[in-house]
Amino acid sequence: MKSGKCPKCGSANVRCKPGAGKIGHHGRIPSGGGFDVGMPVNRYVCAECGFVETYVDDEKARSQVAKKWPLALRAPREG
Ligand SMILES: [Zn+2]
Incomplete structure (x- = not known):
């Protein structure tokens, strides 16, 4: 998407x-993910089909996420 296609x-x-x-x-989003003023994002929108991608392009913001947010990768079900 960032390539423009x-x-x-x-x-x-x-x-x-x-x-x-x-x-x-x-x-x-409740709690703001640990960001006082919100996490800056850039959105890419396809004007043809409406598909949207959202990126956190700010390197500092991404490092904050890495520190404060849990990993998404988990076992499908516990127990
Ligand atoms: Zn499209």
């Missing part, structure tokens, strides 16, 4: 507005 429909009509979003600001 949509992985879903193959269109090159992919748009990005840097700094257009934050996660965790104003309680959109």
Whole structure:
């Protein structure tokens, strides 16, 4: 998606507005993931099919996530 080509429909009509979003600001996600003012994200939107990808491009923000968020990789079921 960052290359400018949509992985879903193959269109090159992919748009990005840097700094257009934050996660965790104003309680959109409870606790804000440990970020006081929200985690900055960049969203890529395919103007053809509507597919959206969201990236945390800020290196400091990613290191915060690595420190504070649990790993997603877990056993499917416990017990
Ligand atoms: Zn698309």
